[in-house]
Amino acid sequence: MSLLEPRDVIDHVTDITPGFLGTRGLSGLLIDLDNTLVPYGSYSDAEAAGIIRWARDLQQLGTGLYLLSNATGKRAAYWLERLEFNGVGLAGKPNPRAYRRALRTLGLAPRQVGMVGDQLFTDVLGGNLAGLHTILVRPLQGNALPHTRAARRLERLVLRRYGHDWRT
Ligand SMILES: [Mg+2]
Structure with missing residues (x-):
């Protein structure tokens, strides 16, 4: 399997239900922030209400x-206060070091954990390097940064090879 190939491709993070996790044998998730849980750069608590409920329900089960976010520590801290679970900013994805630290915190083995994110070259690559079950989610919104647009074009090319028609 290629290091850039996600194991699953989903439309939205809330597609991950207890049943989804159960059939894949997953007991934990590492989750990207920007464009996975909330729109890029968003500080809107109202927009995040559904996500916070989703996370709480999964944790209760x-x-x-x-x-696991590459955003600034300050931005990650803002959302960690609201999300009610652990994590870090400046994670340095795709470097697998932060993934391994997260696994130690969760007390789980790589095969028991999914990595959910919207980017192939950070979230999925790092997750595959660390031996996790990688789940690519459709980005919540377009991102105008030129390097992100270039990465999206490459992602579309790679995903087409794997049989996914990915429009963002
Ligand atoms: Mg992201």
Whole structure:
């Protein structure tokens, strides 16, 4: 399997239900922040209400959650206060070091944990390097940064090779 190939491709993070986790044998999730849980750069608590409820429900059923974000520590801290689970900013994805630290915090083995994120070259690559079950989610919104647009074009090319028609 290629290091850039996600194991699952989903439309929205709330597609991850207890049943979804159960059939894949997953007990925990590492979750990206920007464009996965909330729109890029968003500080809107109202927009995040559904996500916060989703996370709380999964945790009540025993799923370990951990925020793995490359955003600034300050931005990650803002959302960690609201999300009610552990995590870090400045994670340095795709470097697998932060993934391994997250696994230690959750007390789970790589095969028991999913990595959910919207970017192939950070979230999925790092997750595959760390031996996790990778789940690519459709980005919540377009991102105008030129390097992100370039990455999106490459992602579309790679995903087409794997048989996913990915429009963002
Ligand atoms: Mg992201």
